[in-house]
Amino acid sequence: MTRIRARVLNPLGPNEVEYLSDALVVIDGERIESIGPWDGGLCHEDVRDGLLTPGFVDAHVHFPQTRIVGAASGPLLEWLDKTTFPEESRFAASDHAERIAKIFVQNLAAAGTTTALVYGSVHGPSADALFAAATEAGVHVIGGPVLMDKHSPEALMVQVGPAMEELARLHERWHTPGGLTELAVVPRFALSCTREMLTTAGQFAKDHDLWVTTHLSENTVECQIARERFGTDDYLQIYEDAGMVHSKSVYAHCIHLTDSEMDRMAAAKAVVAHCPDSNAFLGSGHMPIGKLLKRHIPIALGSDIAGGRSYRIPRQASAAYDNALATGHPVRPEQLFWWATRGGAEALGQSDSGQLTAGFRADMVVHELPDWVDDADGALAWLLFDHDAPRPRDTWIRGRHVWSRNGSSYPWLQA
Ligand SMILES: [Zn+2]
Incomplete structure:
Protein backbone atom coordinates (compact mmCIF):
# COMPACT_ATOMS: atom_id res chain seq x y z
CA MET A 1 0.00 0.00 0.00
CA THR A 2 1.37 3.41 -1.00
CA ARG A 3 -0.10 6.64 0.36
CA ILE A 4 0.50 9.70 -1.82
CA ARG A 5 -0.33 13.22 -0.68
CA ALA A 6 -1.05 15.39 -3.69
CA ARG A 7 -2.78 18.25 -5.40
CA VAL A 8 -5.20 16.56 -7.76
CA LEU A 9 -6.95 17.51 -10.98
CA ASN A 10 -9.49 14.86 -11.83
CA PRO A 11 -12.02 14.63 -14.69
CA LEU A 12 -15.56 13.99 -13.48
CA GLY A 13 -17.41 14.38 -16.77
CA PRO A 14 -17.18 16.08 -20.17
CA ASN A 15 -17.78 19.46 -18.53
CA GLU A 16 -16.66 18.88 -14.98
CA VAL A 17 -13.36 18.58 -13.14
CA GLU A 18 -12.49 18.46 -9.47
CA TYR A 19 -9.46 20.17 -7.96
CA LEU A 20 -8.28 18.94 -4.58
CA SER A 21 -5.56 21.08 -3.01
CA ASP A 22 -4.63 18.48 -0.38
CA ALA A 23 -5.70 14.95 -1.21
CA LEU A 24 -4.63 11.47 -0.20
CA VAL A 25 -4.42 8.84 -2.94
CA VAL A 26 -3.90 5.30 -1.68
CA ILE A 27 -2.47 2.78 -4.15
CA ASP A 28 -2.75 -0.95 -3.61
CA GLY A 29 -0.82 -2.91 -6.22
CA GLU A 30 -2.08 -1.95 -9.68
CA ARG A 31 -5.13 -0.07 -8.46
CA ILE A 32 -6.32 2.96 -6.59
CA GLU A 33 -7.62 1.87 -3.21
CA SER A 34 -9.10 5.23 -2.27
CA ILE A 35 -8.92 8.97 -2.92
CA GLY A 36 -10.13 11.69 -0.59
CA PRO A 37 -9.09 14.62 1.57
CA TRP A 38 -5.77 14.25 3.37
CA ASP A 39 -6.41 12.43 6.67
CA GLY A 40 -3.32 13.53 8.57
CA GLY A 41 -1.91 10.00 8.68
CA LEU A 42 1.18 8.36 7.21
CA CYS A 43 2.41 9.60 3.82
CA HIS A 44 4.98 7.82 1.63
CA GLU A 45 5.23 10.55 -1.00
CA ASP A 46 4.24 14.19 -0.95
CA VAL A 47 3.84 15.68 -4.44
CA ARG A 48 1.81 18.75 -3.52
CA ASP A 49 4.38 20.97 -5.19
CA GLY A 50 3.20 19.40 -8.46
CA LEU A 51 -0.18 18.34 -9.86
CA LEU A 52 -1.42 14.76 -9.97
CA THR A 53 -3.69 13.83 -12.89
CA PRO A 54 -4.80 10.57 -14.49
CA GLY A 55 -2.59 9.26 -17.29
CA LEU A 348 -11.25 2.76 -26.23
CA GLY A 349 -13.37 0.52 -24.04
CA GLN A 350 -11.25 0.94 -20.92
CA SER A 351 -13.78 0.67 -18.11
CA ASP A 352 -11.33 1.24 -15.26
CA SER A 353 -8.81 3.91 -16.25
CA GLY A 354 -8.54 7.60 -17.09
CA GLN A 355 -9.78 8.84 -13.73
CA LEU A 356 -8.44 8.85 -10.17
CA THR A 357 -11.18 6.74 -8.63
CA ALA A 358 -11.24 3.88 -6.14
CA GLY A 359 -10.94 0.58 -7.99
CA PHE A 360 -9.49 2.10 -11.14
CA ARG A 361 -5.99 1.38 -12.46
CA ALA A 362 -3.33 3.53 -10.86
CA ASP A 363 -2.40 5.29 -14.13
CA MET A 364 -1.16 8.66 -12.91
CA VAL A 365 1.07 11.57 -13.86
CA VAL A 366 2.73 14.30 -11.79
CA HIS A 367 3.19 17.63 -13.58
CA GLU A 368 5.13 20.67 -12.47
CA LEU A 369 2.81 23.46 -11.40
CA PRO A 370 3.70 27.10 -10.72
CA ASP A 371 3.18 28.10 -7.09
CA TRP A 372 0.61 30.75 -8.04
CA VAL A 373 -1.79 28.19 -9.49
CA ASP A 374 -4.28 26.94 -6.93
CA ASP A 375 -7.58 26.26 -8.65
CA ALA A 376 -9.04 24.14 -11.43
CA ASP A 377 -9.08 26.89 -14.07
CA GLY A 378 -5.44 27.75 -13.45
CA ALA A 379 -4.38 24.12 -13.47
CA LEU A 380 -6.20 23.46 -16.76
CA ALA A 381 -4.68 26.57 -18.33
CA TRP A 382 -1.17 25.52 -17.34
CA LEU A 383 -1.60 21.86 -18.20
CA LEU A 384 -3.26 22.29 -21.60
CA PHE A 385 -2.13 25.60 -22.99
CA ASP A 386 1.29 26.56 -21.62
CA HIS A 387 3.58 25.03 -24.21
CA ASP A 388 6.64 25.99 -22.21
CA ALA A 389 5.62 23.68 -19.39
CA PRO A 390 8.19 20.90 -18.90
CA ARG A 391 7.52 17.24 -19.56
CA PRO A 392 5.70 15.38 -16.79
CA ARG A 393 7.85 14.77 -13.72
CA ASP A 394 6.65 11.23 -12.99
CA THR A 395 4.39 8.65 -14.61
CA TRP A 396 2.89 5.54 -13.02
CA ILE A 397 1.07 2.86 -14.98
CA ARG A 398 -0.92 0.32 -12.98
CA GLY A 399 0.91 1.36 -9.85
CA ARG A 400 4.34 0.91 -11.38
CA HIS A 401 6.61 3.93 -11.59
CA VAL A 402 7.58 3.98 -15.29
CA TRP A 403 9.01 7.46 -15.85
CA SER A 404 10.88 10.04 -13.82
CA ARG A 405 12.23 13.21 -15.39
CA ASN A 406 14.56 13.87 -12.47
CA GLY A 407 18.03 12.80 -13.45
CA SER A 408 16.83 11.63 -16.86
CA SER A 409 17.87 13.13 -20.12
CA TYR A 410 15.89 12.62 -23.29
CA PRO A 411 14.44 9.12 -23.57
CA TRP A 412 16.33 8.23 -26.72
CA LEU A 413 19.59 8.46 -24.82
CA GLN A 414 18.51 5.57 -22.65
CA ALA A 415 17.60 3.10 -25.40
ZN1 LIG B 1 -1.98 8.25 -38.68
Whole structure:
Protein backbone atom coordinates (compact mmCIF):
# COMPACT_ATOMS: atom_id res chain seq x y z
CA MET A 1 0.00 0.00 0.00
CA THR A 2 1.37 3.41 -1.00
CA ARG A 3 -0.10 6.64 0.36
CA ILE A 4 0.50 9.70 -1.82
CA ARG A 5 -0.33 13.22 -0.68
CA ALA A 6 -1.05 15.39 -3.69
CA ARG A 7 -2.78 18.25 -5.40
CA VAL A 8 -5.20 16.56 -7.76
CA LEU A 9 -6.95 17.51 -10.98
CA ASN A 10 -9.49 14.86 -11.83
CA PRO A 11 -12.02 14.63 -14.69
CA LEU A 12 -15.56 13.99 -13.48
CA GLY A 13 -17.41 14.38 -16.77
CA PRO A 14 -17.18 16.08 -20.17
CA ASN A 15 -17.78 19.46 -18.53
CA GLU A 16 -16.66 18.88 -14.98
CA VAL A 17 -13.36 18.58 -13.14
CA GLU A 18 -12.49 18.46 -9.47
CA TYR A 19 -9.46 20.17 -7.96
CA LEU A 20 -8.28 18.94 -4.58
CA SER A 21 -5.56 21.08 -3.01
CA ASP A 22 -4.63 18.48 -0.38
CA ALA A 23 -5.70 14.95 -1.21
CA LEU A 24 -4.63 11.47 -0.20
CA VAL A 25 -4.42 8.84 -2.94
CA VAL A 26 -3.90 5.30 -1.68
CA ILE A 27 -2.47 2.78 -4.15
CA ASP A 28 -2.75 -0.95 -3.61
CA GLY A 29 -0.82 -2.91 -6.22
CA GLU A 30 -2.08 -1.95 -9.68
CA ARG A 31 -5.13 -0.07 -8.46
CA ILE A 32 -6.32 2.96 -6.59
CA GLU A 33 -7.62 1.87 -3.21
CA SER A 34 -9.10 5.23 -2.27
CA ILE A 35 -8.92 8.97 -2.92
CA GLY A 36 -10.13 11.69 -0.59
CA PRO A 37 -9.09 14.62 1.57
CA TRP A 38 -5.77 14.25 3.37
CA ASP A 39 -6.41 12.43 6.67
CA GLY A 40 -3.32 13.53 8.57
CA GLY A 41 -1.91 10.00 8.68
CA LEU A 42 1.18 8.36 7.21
CA CYS A 43 2.41 9.60 3.82
CA HIS A 44 4.98 7.82 1.63
CA GLU A 45 5.23 10.55 -1.00
CA ASP A 46 4.24 14.19 -0.95
CA VAL A 47 3.84 15.68 -4.44
CA ARG A 48 1.81 18.75 -3.52
CA ASP A 49 4.38 20.97 -5.19
CA GLY A 50 3.20 19.40 -8.46
CA LEU A 51 -0.18 18.34 -9.86
CA LEU A 52 -1.42 14.76 -9.97
CA THR A 53 -3.69 13.83 -12.89
CA PRO A 54 -4.80 10.57 -14.49
CA GLY A 55 -2.59 9.26 -17.29
CA PHE A 56 -3.39 10.27 -20.84
CA VAL A 57 -4.87 8.21 -23.66
CA ASP A 58 -3.40 8.46 -27.16
CA ALA A 59 -5.87 6.95 -29.60
CA HIS A 60 -3.70 7.26 -32.69
CA VAL A 61 0.09 7.02 -32.88
CA HIS A 62 2.58 5.38 -35.27
CA PHE A 63 5.54 3.67 -33.61
CA PRO A 64 7.75 3.39 -36.76
CA GLN A 65 7.51 7.17 -37.24
CA THR A 66 9.43 7.92 -34.04
CA ARG A 67 12.51 9.18 -35.90
CA ILE A 68 10.68 11.37 -38.40
CA VAL A 69 8.90 13.73 -36.03
CA GLY A 70 9.08 17.17 -37.58
CA ALA A 71 9.60 16.01 -41.16
CA ALA A 72 8.10 18.95 -42.98
CA SER A 73 7.34 17.19 -46.24
CA GLY A 74 3.54 17.36 -46.31
CA PRO A 75 0.78 17.32 -47.44
CA LEU A 76 -0.21 13.76 -46.61
CA LEU A 77 0.44 11.77 -49.78
CA GLU A 78 3.77 13.47 -50.50
CA TRP A 79 4.79 13.11 -46.83
CA LEU A 80 4.05 9.37 -46.99
CA ASP A 81 6.12 8.87 -50.14
CA LYS A 82 9.05 11.14 -49.29
CA THR A 83 9.50 10.53 -45.59
CA THR A 84 7.28 7.91 -44.04
CA PHE A 85 7.49 4.91 -46.33
CA PRO A 86 11.31 4.99 -46.56
CA GLU A 87 11.57 5.09 -42.76
CA GLU A 88 8.96 2.37 -42.23
CA SER A 89 10.85 0.17 -44.70
CA ARG A 90 13.76 0.09 -42.26
CA PHE A 91 11.62 -1.85 -39.78
CA ALA A 92 12.21 -5.03 -41.76
CA ALA A 93 15.43 -5.17 -39.73
CA SER A 94 14.68 -6.49 -36.24
CA ASP A 95 17.50 -4.62 -34.51
CA HIS A 96 16.18 -1.31 -35.83
CA ALA A 97 12.62 -2.18 -34.79
CA GLU A 98 13.75 -3.25 -31.31
CA ARG A 99 15.76 -0.09 -30.68
CA ILE A 100 13.04 2.27 -31.87
CA ALA A 101 10.33 0.34 -30.00
CA LYS A 102 12.17 0.97 -26.72
CA ILE A 103 12.49 4.68 -27.48
CA PHE A 104 8.85 4.86 -28.56
CA VAL A 105 7.40 3.40 -25.35
CA GLN A 106 9.70 5.62 -23.29
CA ASN A 107 8.42 8.61 -25.24
CA LEU A 108 4.85 7.61 -24.35
CA ALA A 109 5.69 7.27 -20.64
CA ALA A 110 7.64 10.55 -20.70
CA ALA A 111 4.59 12.25 -22.21
CA GLY A 112 2.34 10.89 -19.47
CA THR A 113 0.55 8.60 -21.91
CA THR A 114 -0.54 5.43 -20.15
CA THR A 115 -2.68 3.79 -22.85
CA ALA A 116 -2.05 4.06 -26.59
CA LEU A 117 -3.59 2.66 -29.76
CA VAL A 118 -0.49 2.07 -31.87
CA TYR A 119 0.16 1.48 -35.55
CA GLY A 120 3.22 -0.65 -36.29
CA SER A 121 5.10 -1.12 -39.52
CA VAL A 122 3.90 -3.78 -41.94
CA HIS A 123 6.43 -6.27 -40.57
CA GLY A 124 5.08 -8.78 -38.03
CA PRO A 125 8.34 -9.01 -36.04
CA SER A 126 8.33 -5.23 -35.51
CA ALA A 127 5.04 -5.71 -33.66
CA ASP A 128 6.81 -8.30 -31.48
CA ALA A 129 9.41 -5.61 -30.74
CA LEU A 130 6.69 -3.12 -29.84
CA PHE A 131 4.89 -5.50 -27.48
CA ALA A 132 8.13 -6.65 -25.87
CA ALA A 133 9.20 -3.06 -25.25
CA ALA A 134 5.75 -2.18 -23.85
CA THR A 135 5.89 -5.14 -21.49
CA GLU A 136 9.36 -4.24 -20.29
CA ALA A 137 8.58 -0.54 -19.84
CA GLY A 138 5.16 -1.15 -18.30
CA VAL A 139 3.19 0.82 -20.90
CA HIS A 140 -0.29 -0.25 -22.03
CA VAL A 141 -0.28 -0.74 -25.80
CA ILE A 142 -3.15 -1.80 -28.03
CA GLY A 143 -1.61 -2.22 -31.46
CA GLY A 144 -0.50 -4.28 -34.39
CA PRO A 145 1.28 -4.21 -37.73
CA VAL A 146 -0.26 -2.07 -40.45
CA LEU A 147 -1.79 -4.03 -43.31
CA MET A 148 -0.84 -2.91 -46.82
CA ASP A 149 -1.17 -4.96 -50.00
CA LYS A 150 -1.74 -2.46 -52.83
CA HIS A 151 -0.37 0.77 -54.34
CA SER A 152 2.53 0.88 -51.89
CA PRO A 153 6.32 0.39 -52.07
CA GLU A 154 7.20 -3.26 -52.69
CA ALA A 155 9.05 -3.51 -49.38
CA LEU A 156 5.93 -2.47 -47.48
CA MET A 157 3.36 -4.85 -48.94
CA VAL A 158 2.25 -8.15 -47.44
CA GLN A 159 -0.37 -10.29 -49.10
CA VAL A 160 -3.58 -11.21 -47.31
CA GLY A 161 -2.73 -14.82 -46.42
CA PRO A 162 0.67 -14.19 -44.80
CA ALA A 163 -0.67 -11.04 -43.11
CA MET A 164 -3.45 -13.00 -41.42
CA GLU A 165 -1.00 -15.72 -40.40
CA GLU A 166 1.13 -13.09 -38.70
CA LEU A 167 -1.92 -11.63 -36.94
CA ALA A 168 -2.84 -15.10 -35.69
CA ARG A 169 0.69 -15.63 -34.40
CA LEU A 170 0.79 -12.22 -32.70
CA HIS A 171 -2.65 -12.85 -31.21
CA GLU A 172 -1.47 -16.09 -29.68
CA ARG A 173 1.71 -14.58 -28.30
CA TRP A 174 0.72 -11.12 -27.09
CA HIS A 175 -3.03 -10.60 -26.82
CA THR A 176 -3.84 -10.26 -23.13
CA PRO A 177 -7.23 -8.53 -22.61
CA GLY A 178 -6.91 -6.43 -19.48
CA GLY A 179 -3.11 -6.82 -19.63
CA LEU A 180 -0.46 -4.50 -21.00
CA THR A 181 -0.46 -5.78 -24.58
CA GLU A 182 -3.50 -6.19 -26.81
CA LEU A 183 -3.53 -6.91 -30.51
CA ALA A 184 -5.42 -4.55 -32.82
CA VAL A 185 -6.19 -5.01 -36.52
CA VAL A 186 -4.76 -2.07 -38.46
CA PRO A 187 -5.38 -1.79 -42.20
CA ARG A 188 -3.42 1.38 -43.01
CA PHE A 189 -6.09 3.05 -45.11
CA ALA A 190 -8.16 2.33 -48.19
CA LEU A 191 -5.46 3.59 -50.52
CA SER A 192 -2.98 0.90 -49.47
CA CYS A 193 -5.40 -2.03 -49.26
CA THR A 194 -7.39 -4.25 -51.58
CA ARG A 195 -11.04 -4.89 -50.91
CA GLU A 196 -10.03 -8.44 -49.95
CA MET A 197 -7.54 -7.17 -47.36
CA LEU A 198 -10.08 -4.84 -45.75
CA THR A 199 -12.79 -7.49 -45.65
CA THR A 200 -10.51 -10.21 -44.31
CA ALA A 201 -9.04 -7.85 -41.71
CA GLY A 202 -12.50 -6.75 -40.62
CA GLN A 203 -13.54 -10.35 -40.21
CA PHE A 204 -10.38 -11.24 -38.29
CA ALA A 205 -11.10 -8.42 -35.83
CA LYS A 206 -14.68 -9.63 -35.36
CA ASP A 207 -13.67 -13.27 -34.98
CA HIS A 208 -11.15 -12.40 -32.26
CA ASP A 209 -13.05 -9.51 -30.64
CA LEU A 210 -10.25 -7.05 -31.42
CA TRP A 211 -10.17 -3.33 -32.07
CA VAL A 212 -9.91 -2.40 -35.73
CA THR A 213 -8.52 1.00 -36.66
CA THR A 214 -7.62 2.91 -39.79
CA HIS A 215 -7.49 6.38 -41.34
CA LEU A 216 -10.59 8.01 -42.78
CA SER A 217 -11.13 11.17 -44.76
CA GLU A 218 -7.90 12.93 -43.84
CA ASN A 219 -7.01 14.63 -47.12
CA THR A 220 -9.24 15.69 -50.01
CA VAL A 221 -7.02 14.07 -52.65
CA GLU A 222 -6.98 10.83 -50.64
CA CYS A 223 -10.79 10.92 -50.41
CA GLN A 224 -11.17 11.33 -54.16
CA ILE A 225 -8.74 8.50 -54.99
CA ALA A 226 -10.44 6.21 -52.47
CA ARG A 227 -13.90 6.78 -53.98
CA GLU A 228 -12.60 6.28 -57.52
CA ARG A 229 -10.69 3.09 -56.79
CA PHE A 230 -13.49 1.42 -54.86
CA GLY A 231 -16.36 2.91 -56.86
CA THR A 232 -18.31 4.01 -53.80
CA ASP A 233 -20.39 7.13 -53.23
CA ASP A 234 -18.33 8.08 -50.21
CA TYR A 235 -15.23 7.04 -48.30
CA LEU A 236 -16.92 5.46 -45.28
CA GLN A 237 -18.79 3.01 -47.47
CA ILE A 238 -15.49 1.31 -48.34
CA TYR A 239 -15.02 0.39 -44.69
CA GLU A 240 -18.72 -0.39 -44.20
CA ASP A 241 -18.56 -2.84 -47.11
CA ALA A 242 -15.63 -4.51 -45.33
CA GLY A 243 -17.68 -4.92 -42.14
CA MET A 244 -15.35 -2.77 -40.07
CA VAL A 245 -17.57 0.12 -38.94
CA HIS A 246 -18.90 -0.68 -35.48
CA SER A 247 -18.40 0.09 -31.80
CA LYS A 248 -14.97 -1.51 -31.71
CA SER A 249 -13.58 0.55 -34.58
CA VAL A 250 -11.49 3.73 -34.39
CA TYR A 251 -11.18 6.14 -37.31
CA ALA A 252 -8.41 8.72 -37.35
CA HIS A 253 -8.89 12.26 -38.71
CA CYS A 254 -12.46 12.26 -40.11
CA ILE A 255 -12.08 15.77 -41.50
CA HIS A 256 -13.98 15.78 -44.78
CA LEU A 257 -16.98 13.61 -43.86
CA THR A 258 -20.43 14.22 -45.31
CA ASP A 259 -23.43 14.53 -43.01
CA SER A 260 -24.51 11.06 -44.12
CA GLU A 261 -21.13 9.56 -43.20
CA MET A 262 -21.29 11.17 -39.77
CA ASP A 263 -24.85 9.93 -39.24
CA ARG A 264 -23.78 6.38 -40.09
CA MET A 265 -20.71 6.53 -37.84
CA ALA A 266 -22.91 7.73 -35.00
CA ALA A 267 -25.41 4.94 -35.59
CA ALA A 268 -22.58 2.39 -35.62
CA LYS A 269 -21.04 3.92 -32.46
CA ALA A 270 -17.68 4.06 -34.23
CA VAL A 271 -14.97 6.07 -32.46
CA VAL A 272 -13.13 9.09 -33.90
CA ALA A 273 -9.46 9.69 -33.08
CA HIS A 274 -9.14 13.47 -33.34
CA CYS A 275 -5.60 14.45 -34.39
CA PRO A 276 -5.68 18.24 -34.67
CA ASP A 277 -1.93 18.90 -34.60
CA SER A 278 -1.32 16.43 -37.41
CA ASN A 279 -4.24 17.92 -39.31
CA ALA A 280 -2.54 21.31 -39.07
CA PHE A 281 1.02 20.13 -39.79
CA LEU A 282 0.02 18.16 -42.90
CA GLY A 283 -2.42 20.85 -44.00
CA SER A 284 -5.25 18.32 -44.00
CA GLY A 285 -7.98 20.66 -42.79
CA HIS A 286 -10.21 21.23 -39.77
CA MET A 287 -12.32 18.45 -38.29
CA PRO A 288 -15.95 19.59 -37.86
CA ILE A 289 -16.00 18.99 -34.12
CA GLY A 290 -19.40 20.56 -33.56
CA LYS A 291 -21.08 18.19 -36.02
CA LEU A 292 -19.50 15.17 -34.31
CA LEU A 293 -20.48 16.36 -30.83
CA LYS A 294 -24.05 16.99 -32.01
CA ARG A 295 -24.22 13.35 -33.08
CA HIS A 296 -22.62 12.06 -29.83
CA ILE A 297 -19.84 10.32 -31.75
CA PRO A 298 -17.26 9.02 -29.23
CA ILE A 299 -14.06 11.07 -29.48
CA ALA A 300 -10.52 10.49 -28.25
CA LEU A 301 -7.36 12.46 -28.98
CA GLY A 302 -4.48 11.19 -31.08
CA SER A 303 -0.93 12.50 -31.30
CA ASP A 304 -0.59 10.90 -34.75
CA ILE A 305 3.18 10.89 -34.40
CA ALA A 306 4.76 11.77 -36.79
CA GLY A 307 2.00 13.64 -38.62
CA GLY A 308 1.67 15.31 -35.23
CA ARG A 309 4.67 16.95 -33.61
CA SER A 310 4.32 16.00 -29.96
CA TYR A 311 3.65 12.84 -27.98
CA ARG A 312 2.06 14.99 -25.31
CA ILE A 313 -1.71 14.64 -25.38
CA PRO A 314 -2.19 18.01 -23.62
CA ARG A 315 -0.59 19.55 -26.74
CA GLN A 316 -3.23 17.78 -28.81
CA ALA A 317 -5.89 19.13 -26.49
CA SER A 318 -4.55 22.62 -27.10
CA ALA A 319 -4.66 22.06 -30.86
CA ALA A 320 -8.21 20.68 -30.49
CA TYR A 321 -9.18 23.94 -28.84
CA ASP A 322 -7.76 25.90 -31.79
CA ASN A 323 -9.53 23.60 -34.24
CA ALA A 324 -12.82 23.98 -32.42
CA LEU A 325 -12.64 27.79 -32.40
CA ALA A 326 -11.71 27.85 -36.08
CA THR A 327 -14.73 25.72 -36.95
CA GLY A 328 -17.10 27.98 -35.01
CA HIS A 329 -17.75 25.52 -32.21
CA PRO A 330 -15.63 26.45 -29.17
CA VAL A 331 -15.04 23.73 -26.56
CA ARG A 332 -14.25 24.16 -22.88
CA PRO A 333 -10.93 23.15 -21.29
CA GLU A 334 -12.87 20.66 -19.15
CA GLN A 335 -14.04 18.93 -22.34
CA LEU A 336 -10.46 18.76 -23.65
CA PHE A 337 -9.19 17.32 -20.37
CA TRP A 338 -11.99 14.74 -20.50
CA TRP A 339 -11.03 13.58 -23.98
CA ALA A 340 -7.39 13.39 -22.92
CA THR A 341 -8.19 11.17 -19.93
CA ARG A 342 -11.43 9.42 -18.99
CA GLY A 343 -13.28 10.20 -22.21
CA GLY A 344 -10.44 8.77 -24.29
CA ALA A 345 -10.28 5.71 -22.06
CA GLU A 346 -14.03 5.17 -22.39
CA ALA A 347 -13.85 5.55 -26.16
CA LEU A 348 -11.25 2.76 -26.23
CA GLY A 349 -13.37 0.52 -24.04
CA GLN A 350 -11.25 0.94 -20.92
CA SER A 351 -13.78 0.67 -18.11
CA ASP A 352 -11.33 1.24 -15.26
CA SER A 353 -8.81 3.91 -16.25
CA GLY A 354 -8.54 7.60 -17.09
CA GLN A 355 -9.78 8.84 -13.73
CA LEU A 356 -8.44 8.85 -10.17
CA THR A 357 -11.18 6.74 -8.63
CA ALA A 358 -11.24 3.88 -6.14
CA GLY A 359 -10.94 0.58 -7.99
CA PHE A 360 -9.49 2.10 -11.14
CA ARG A 361 -5.99 1.38 -12.46
CA ALA A 362 -3.33 3.53 -10.86
CA ASP A 363 -2.40 5.29 -14.13
CA MET A 364 -1.16 8.66 -12.91
CA VAL A 365 1.07 11.57 -13.86
CA VAL A 366 2.73 14.30 -11.79
CA HIS A 367 3.19 17.63 -13.58
CA GLU A 368 5.13 20.67 -12.47
CA LEU A 369 2.81 23.46 -11.40
CA PRO A 370 3.70 27.10 -10.72
CA ASP A 371 3.18 28.10 -7.09
CA TRP A 372 0.61 30.75 -8.04
CA VAL A 373 -1.79 28.19 -9.49
CA ASP A 374 -4.28 26.94 -6.93
CA ASP A 375 -7.58 26.26 -8.65
CA ALA A 376 -9.04 24.14 -11.43
CA ASP A 377 -9.08 26.89 -14.07
CA GLY A 378 -5.44 27.75 -13.45
CA ALA A 379 -4.38 24.12 -13.47
CA LEU A 380 -6.20 23.46 -16.76
CA ALA A 381 -4.68 26.57 -18.33
CA TRP A 382 -1.17 25.52 -17.34
CA LEU A 383 -1.60 21.86 -18.20
CA LEU A 384 -3.26 22.29 -21.60
CA PHE A 385 -2.13 25.60 -22.99
CA ASP A 386 1.29 26.56 -21.62
CA HIS A 387 3.58 25.03 -24.21
CA ASP A 388 6.64 25.99 -22.21
CA ALA A 389 5.62 23.68 -19.39
CA PRO A 390 8.19 20.90 -18.90
CA ARG A 391 7.52 17.24 -19.56
CA PRO A 392 5.70 15.38 -16.79
CA ARG A 393 7.85 14.77 -13.72
CA ASP A 394 6.65 11.23 -12.99
CA THR A 395 4.39 8.65 -14.61
CA TRP A 396 2.89 5.54 -13.02
CA ILE A 397 1.07 2.86 -14.98
CA ARG A 398 -0.92 0.32 -12.98
CA GLY A 399 0.91 1.36 -9.85
CA ARG A 400 4.34 0.91 -11.38
CA HIS A 401 6.61 3.93 -11.59
CA VAL A 402 7.58 3.98 -15.29
CA TRP A 403 9.01 7.46 -15.85
CA SER A 404 10.88 10.04 -13.82
CA ARG A 405 12.23 13.21 -15.39
CA ASN A 406 14.56 13.87 -12.47
CA GLY A 407 18.03 12.80 -13.45
CA SER A 408 16.83 11.63 -16.86
CA SER A 409 17.87 13.13 -20.12
CA TYR A 410 15.89 12.62 -23.29
CA PRO A 411 14.44 9.12 -23.57
CA TRP A 412 16.33 8.23 -26.72
CA LEU A 413 19.59 8.46 -24.82
CA GLN A 414 18.51 5.57 -22.65
CA ALA A 415 17.60 3.10 -25.40
ZN1 LIG B 1 -1.98 8.25 -38.68
